[in-house]
Amino acid sequence: MTSHPLRLLLPAVACVSLLGCGEDDVVTQAPRPALVVQPFVAVAGSESYPGEVRARLEPPLAFRIPGKVSKRLVEEGQRVKANQPLAELDPQDVRLQLQANRAQVAAAQANLALVGAERDRYQKLLDRQMVSRSQYDNAENLYRAGLARLSQAKAEFDVAGNQADYAVLRAPQDGVIARRQIEVGQVVAAGQTVFNLAVDGEREVQISLPEQQYARFAIGQPVSVELWSQPNARYEGCIRELSPAADPQSRTFAARIAFAGQAPAQLGQSARVFIGAGSTTTLSLPLAAVSAEQGQRYVWRVTPQNRLQRVNVQLGAYGSDSVPVLEGIAAGDWIVAAGGHVLREGQQVRPVDRSNRTVDLAGKE
Structure with a gap:
């Protein structure tokens, strides 16, 4: 019974000892x-931008008249020559229009012959003073109207002839069909793009510049171009064209890079453009x-x-x-x-x- 108070005292003494140690020793933490x-x-400025080799001239090709596509004579990627037929429209309507205009020309010629003979007859009667001057003038006016109608009919016939020629779409220059947008049986409107032609000649690289860096670039700024097919070669060039508006979907600005000299760049090749390399x-x-x-x-x-x-x-x-x-x-x-x-x-x-x-x-x- 005498040991019980002693057992309670020992933990208290230990706690006091620990508190005393915490006050005397300062624990320092290493850095x-x-x-x-x-x-x-x-x-x-050594940023690089991926791009694609494109032709400098890429005109969109379209029919000048509406109609239904009856023939498609070339495929995408095919090389074409100047004046080569690319596609044809159904010629039935334009042929009928041409026939109608031809008939109008014949009718105008027949009418002119009639009013011409009538004017000549009135001329003879006027010389004999058998008709009045006003009657002759009326016949003269009918003849002049006949001349004008014949001229109009011939012009409409020429237009119809051109319309028939427009039913065949031809390549304006030598090049490669970069894109095809029609199929046989499709009805197209006048001016609707049906092909994109990559014209032979100069090649360029098209890249997209991010919106936040657009102000850093300018037309004529020197760049270097690396073709994926020749990774160890660099070709000098410059920024030839900068789009003034961002693409509504990607929010990037299109830029065209022109080569300073000859480069073995082929249409559709991948390239990388290094912009702004300098001494700074x-x-x-x-x-x-x-x-x-x-x-x-x-x-x-x-x-x-x-x-x-x-x-x-x-x-x-x-x-x-x-x-x-x-x-x-x-x-x-x-x-x-x-x-x-x-x-x-x-x-x-x-x-x-x-x-x-x-x-x-x-x-x-």
């Missing part, structure tokens, strides 16, 4: 390691080094005293594994490469490289 990198230098340089960082908060992008810079400093930055176009930094950092800065979302301003860190070796930033300054 956490932080993987750091320095910005690497890249050529400014920019700094780039790994994508994981960049964080964002409320629309503001920033990085963590490590000071020579191994403390973190938040720096707002302005970025360029994102790449697959890196991003150019246009403003905010210098070439000699050390930047935390990853894990920026768990860091805080002024935090003490231990800089390490990718081999987990401590980096002496003060010594490298």
Whole structure:
């Protein structure tokens, strides 16, 4: 019975001892390691854009009259010569119209012969003073009207003849059928595009520029082009044309790249266009080094005293594994490469490289 108070006293003494230790000893936490990198230098404006080799001239071809397609004489991708027939419309209606106009010409000729003979007869009677001058003038007016009607009928006959020729669509120049948009039996309207012709001659590369970077480019800006079939060759060129309006679906701006010289580019080939390569340089960082908060992008810079400093930055176009930094950092800065979302301003860190070796930033300054 005497040991019971002693058993209660021992835990209390132990607790007091532990509290005393917490007050005397200050527990210090070691700085956490932080993987750091320095910005690497890249050529400014070296963005690349995929494109397709196109013909410089690609006129849409259409019938000049409406009708039903009776024949399609070429296929997509087929090479054609100038004046070669491409498609035909059902000629029945235009032939009937041509026959009607031919009959009108014959009727106008017969009417002219009649009123001409009538005028000649009135001329003789007028010479004998057997008819009045007004009667002769009336006959003369009928003759002139007959002449005008014949002229009109001949013009309508010529138009009908042209309409018959328009029933056959012909290639205006040598080239390749880039696109076909009709089938036999289809009814087309006048002016409706039925073929796209890629005219022989100069070749260009068509690319699409993102909306946020459109203002950086201008007509005449030098570029270089790499064809997928020749990955080790670059061909100089320039921006020849920039679309003034964005595509309503992709929200990108179309651009045409002209080659500065001869290039072995074939229609439909894939290409990559490098725009803005020059002597100016920019700094780039790994994508994981960049964080964002409320629309503001920033990085963590490590000071020579191994403390973190938040720096707002302005970025360029994102790449697959890196991003150019246009403003905010210098070439000699050390930047935390990853894990920026768990860091805080002024935090003490231990800089390490990718081999987990401590980096002496003060010594490298």
